[in-house]
Amino acid sequence: MIMRKWEDLLSFSAVVLFFILLNIHSDQLFFRWDLTEEKRFSINPATERLLNNLPDEVQIDVYLDGPLNAEFEHLKQSIQETLDEFKIQSNGQLDYRFVDPNDFADQRQKRAFQQSIIKKGIPQTTLFDVSANGEQTQRLIYPGALVSYKGKQKGVLLLKGNKARSSQEQINQSIEGVEFELASAIKELSQTQSKKIAIIQGHDELTPTEMTEAIEALKKKYYVAEVNDMSTLNQFDGIIVAQPKKKFPNRDKYYIDQYLMNGGNAMFLMDRVQMNKDSIPLGGTYAFGYDLNIEDLLFRLGVRPNIDLIQDQQTGLIEIVVGNLGDKANLKKLPWPYFMYLNTFSEHPIVRNMDVIYGKFVSTLDTVKSKGIKKTPLVYTSNYSRIRKMPNIVSLDEIKEVNQKELFNTPHIPVAYLLEGKFKSLYANRFPPKGIPKSSLIKSGKKESKVIVMGDADIIRNEFNPATGKMESIEFDRFQNQSLSNLDFLMNAMDYLTDDEGLILARNKKVTIRPLDSFKIREEKTMWQWINVGVPVVITILLGIGFIYQRRRKYNK
Numbered sequence: 266m267i268m269r270k271w272e273d274l275l276s277f278s279a280v281v282l283f284f285i286l287l288n289i290h291s292d293q294l295f296f297r298w299d300l301t302e303e304k305r306f307s308i309n310p311a312t313e314r315l316l317n318n319l320p321d322e323v324q325i326d327v328y329l330d331g332p333l334n335a336e337f338e339h340l341k342q343s344i345q346e347t348l349d350e351f352k353i354q355s356n357g358q359l360d361y362r363f364v365d366p367n368d369f370a371d372q373r374q375k376r377a378f379q380q381s382i383i384k385k386g387i388p389q390t391t392l393f394d395v396s397a398n399g400e401q402t403q404r405l406i407y408p409g410a411l412v413s414y415k416g417k418q419k420g421v422l423l424l425k426g427n428k429a430r431s432s433q434e435q436i437n438q439s440i441e442g443v444e445f446e447l448a449s450a451i452k453e454l455s456q457t458q459s460k461k462i463a464i465i466q467g468h469d470e471l472t473p474t475e476m477t478e479a480i481e482a483l484k485k486k487y488y489v490a491e492v493n494d495m496s497t498l499n500q501f502d503g504i505i506v507a508q509p510k511k512k513f514p515n516r517d518k519y520y521i522d523q524y525l526m527n528g529g530n531a532m533f534l535m536d537r538v539q540m541n542k543d544s545i546p547l548g549g550t551y552a553f554g555y556d557l558n559i560e561d562l563l564f565r566l567g568v569r570p571n572i573d574l575i576q577d578q579q580t581g582l583i584e585i586v587v588g589n590l591g592d593k594a595n596l597k598k599l600p601w602p603y604f605m606y607l608n609t610f611s612e613h614p615i616v617r618n619m620d621v622i623y624g625k626f627v628s629t630l631d632t633v634k635s636k637g638i639k640k641t642p643l644v645y646t647s648n649y650s651r652i653r654k655m656p657n658i659v660s661l662d663e664i665k666e667v668n669q670k671e672l673f674n675t676p677h678i679p680v681a682y683l684l685e686g687k688f689k690s691l692y693a694n695r696f697p698p699k700g701i702p703k704s705s706l707i708k709s710g711k712k713e714s715k716v717i718v719m720g721d722a723d724i725i726r727n728e729f730n731p732a733t734g735k736m737e738s739i740e741f742d743r744f745q746n747q748s749l750s751n752l753d754f755l756m757n758a759m760d761y762l763t764d765d766e767g768l769i770l771a772r773n774k775k776v777t778i779r780p781l782d783s784f785k786i787r788e789e790k791t792m793w794q795w796i797n798v799g800v801p802v803v804i805t806i807l808l809g810i811g812f813i814y815q816r817r818r819k820y821n822k
Contacts, residue, residue: 279333309771314446316354323359328407329366334538343440350367362756393642399424414454421450438618460502460763463492468511479725495520502763508722512558515698528712530762534722535570537628549660565686565691567635570716575601575627578649582744600667607643614772615757616643620750628720642679649673681719724751
């Protein structure tokens with residue numbers, strides 16, 4: 266009997282000791298299970314690696330706090346869930362807090378704080394809501410975050426998405442982009458060595474002044490250089506060729522070809538049609554094609570920019586003189602079919618959930634057979650487009666045709682393509698240009714390369730406004746008071762081209778909207794209320810009766 270007691274005691278002690286040891290070592294066993302269908306609580310492996318290897322502390326202030334409506338509460342909750350995951354993955358190197366920019370007793374301090382947020386790149390948004398008594402209220406909110414690292418700061422706008430969609434869909438698209446926007450900002454601030462981007466010059470491309478906004482944005486993230494000598498391209502991670510108007514010498518074309526064979530990445534923003542745009546209001550102008558001597562290289566890569574122009578019913582505006590008011594010109598803004606809003610995109614991470622891109626005098630692209638090359642269309646025109654072959658006359662008379670729906674019968678024309686794979690050299694069956702030894706020729710790609718070709722370069726061109734004496738922003742259309750995603754497209758494209766780690770794939774996250782059926786809610790409201798209130802009461806009563814009955818049977822025996 267005593268022996269049995271000691272055995273029981275030892276067994277109990279062993280179990281207690283096991284659980285104590287398990288508890289001590291459990292903090293070293295870290296695992297999380299995401300049981301949601303779309304894996305909404307999981308983060309991209311590249312984001313995990315970034316957070317696991319943070320060399321110093323990161324502080325994130327989110328300016329989305331205080332009274333919010335249901336949609337913005339949903340966005341706030343998703344941001345918090347993402348930051349909780351970031352905090353866990355960062356091994357204590359990341360912390361965050363939510364701040365209400367309206368929570369100030371002193372109005373002067375409140376205004377100063379809100380202005381400081383706007384200067385950091387987080388614009389204000391007016392939040393409209395309806396209270397329980399039917400009264401409408403409005404409040405300024407700042408749906409963004411400030412990421413701080415080693416004295417450096419970056420504002421991140423977290424309310425994005427396609428404004429052509431409903432507010433619920435925009436919020437959902439913003440939720441899908443939270444991880445990428447925050448991770449991208451952390452990477453930008455914490456990276457010690459920047460990738461190198463070459464802006465190709467020497468063929469009458471867009472000047473640095475005309476690309477002021479684009480170059481300034483790129484310089485915040487990359488080392489950017491203007492390059493005239495094509496033989497130096499191999500030291501760069503990506504190149505941009507924007508609106509060349511002069512022929513490429515064979516030597517320059519050869520070096521670009523060999524750069525791609527070495528695993529280089531490129532973005533070609535091509536305008537194949539030339540015209541005197543100042544002559545359009547003066548009765549029209551003759552438009553015809555450029556001969557750039559680079560078309561055969563693009564053809565070998567797998568795409569052909571055509572000598573034509575697209576018209577679209579989803580138009581921008583052009584300001585023209587329609588007469589005089591006294592001694593002043595009478596200016597009127599009219600829809601111009603050659604200026605178009607592009608807001609139809611593929612599901613690729615470069616353009617997913619993007620807002621509108623503003624294109625001017627856009628040309629079509631055709632894909633051609635190119636073995637082993639993956640071709641992905643990125644940007645399309647709207648449902649109502651048409652193609653005008655060039656050479657042809659471009660005149661203001663075409664404004665009259667904008668509302669003739671039957672003329673715009675070519676939907677969803679692709680205007681930007683991504684090409685990926687190991688390309689074959691244009692010079693595989695040719696001699697290199699004079700003076701270049703044939704022994705240096707690479708006939709087929711050694712590494713995977715990525716190339717983006719778009720039939721418009723004006724998307725990154727800052728136009729000069731003679732009225733103000735300043736350059737117009739590529740992020741805003743003043744005629745229609747419309748924010749644009751031209752700069753977002755450029756930055757996403759360069760991120761994808763130069764991203765070896767796959768961080769941009771976080772933009773692929775998909776959160777499914779599961780809206781409730783409002784008609785069913787109204788029709789079945791009473792029934793479900795009775796079920797929710799009555800069923801638990803009935804179950805409790807039945808369990809009580811069963812317990813009493815069982816107790817009586819037991820003790821009656």
